[in-house]
Amino acid sequence: MSELQEGNLDLPLPGDGNTWQRWESLIRLGRQDLSLARLAEGHTDAAAILDELGADLPASGELWGVWAAHPPTHRLSARRHGSRWVLNGSKPFCSGARTCTHALVTAGADSGGRRLFAIENEGTTADPSTWAAEGMSDSDTLTLAFKDVPAVEVGEPGDYTGRPGFHHGGCGVAACWYGGAEAVAETLADKAGVGSPDPHTLGYYGAVVRDLRAARDVLRRAAEEIDDDPDDLGGRAAERALLVRSVVASACSSVLGHCAEALGAGPLASDAAYTRAAQDLSVYIRQHHGARDLAQLGERAAHGAAGAGP
Incomplete structure (x- = not known):
């Protein structure tokens, strides 16, 4: 390696x-x-x-x-x-x-x-x-x-999951997912940037740009918050990790879907790098536990906000 x-x-x-x-x-x-x-x-x-x-x-x-x-x-x-x-x-x-x-x-x-x-x-x-x-x-x-x-x-006993770094590390996994989503998006970015792409291609690419930039902003803010409170004195690490992973996983799923719709079967048949990136990302984001993690996020946010909303 x-x-x-x-x-x-x-x-x-x-x-x-x-x-x-x-x-x-x-x-x-x-x-x-x-x-x-x-x-x-x-x-x-x-x-x-x-x-x-x-x-x-x-x-x-x-x-x-x-x-x-x-x-x-x-x-x-x-x-x-x-x-x-x-x-x-x-x-x-x-x-x-x-x-x-x-x-x-x-x-x-x-x-x-x-x-x-x-x-x-x-x-x-x-x-x-x-x-x-x-x-x-x-x-x-x-x-x-x-x-x-x-x-x-x-x-x-209990130190592994009880330390703040357990949740910080979970955000780091989401950073890997995000990098994989950028790789998947490259083929659509190339198509959108060459010649006179049709409005549908531009629309799909606009959605991809939106999702990637939103996910990157969430990751960046989380990194700043971790550096400001590495020992989690504010008690936000678990909720932050759930939020980051949910946002990034959702963005990855959206990127996969939009690229598949915009590009069709062509790259899957002829572009080994795109096919590999899409297959890898589709599997890797299954580390996110979907609705179960969202339920935990909702519970933590509801109790923490005391009815004040997100």
């Missing part, structure tokens, strides 16, 4: 005063290749988590992932083995399953509760059959089987 080897993933940490610079790097990677951005986002998120929880940062040449999905169909358990822990079971949606040298992994402890562990990615077995989609296929997102994999606990 050349971005790592060249040191291009040594990004500012969230809340350090340069959050927008951090996200601009993720946007650039998303515009270039969403699978690359997914791996980069995981590595940089791991670095931020390790920093926030007082652990050593990734060493040169290491590539880290954050594997925290826990659907009911899979279980990864942690049990003490002397002074350390070992992990057994399976974990789905591990991006960089065969690429990452290390990872932060959530697992259910034998004593109860879910904890966060650091592992060297040895002793795991990837199942290549667990990713059927063309979209995001290069992100190497697979289910991993763990058998007595040594692990070191990071932080205390």
Whole structure:
């Protein structure tokens, strides 16, 4: 992964005063290749988590992932083995399953509760059959089987999701989505900017410009707010992350739809870059939980505003 080897993933940490610079790097990677951005986002998120929880940062040449999905169909358990822990079971949606040298992994402890562990990615077995989609296929997102994999606990129980950075990191994922939407929009932008495009093309492109600029403004404002209150003393981090992710995911869906309507089947048949960008983005934004996240946003906003409206 050349971005790592060249040191291009040594990004500012969230809340350090340069959050927008951090996200601009993720946007650039998303515009270039969403699978690359997914791996980069995981590595940089791991670095931020390790920093926030007082652990050593990734060493040169290491590539880290954050594997925290826990659907009911899979279980990864942690049990003490002397002074350390070992992990057994399976974990789905591990991006960089065969690429990452290390990872932060959530697992259910034998004593109860879910904890966060650091592992060297040895002793795991990837199942290549667990990713059927063309979209995001290069992100190497697979289910991993763990058998007595040594692990070191990071932080205390509850620290991973309880820190403000959990929500700051969620906004960083949306920055990757946004970069992917810019890549999808490039083909329509080219069509709208050449010759005398028809009014329908210009109308679709106008909608794309509207959605992208609105999403970028929301991301930029969120970065400023995080830098102003990195420790979330104002208690807005969770609501902010829900808002940012919802706005950006909605913009991405709109861009995909408008570009598909305006461009038709032509680019899907003849433009490999456009097809790949559209497929990747369609899959990646499924990390947004749609109506469930909107319900959480509405609940938080309603209680916080005390009936005063958004």
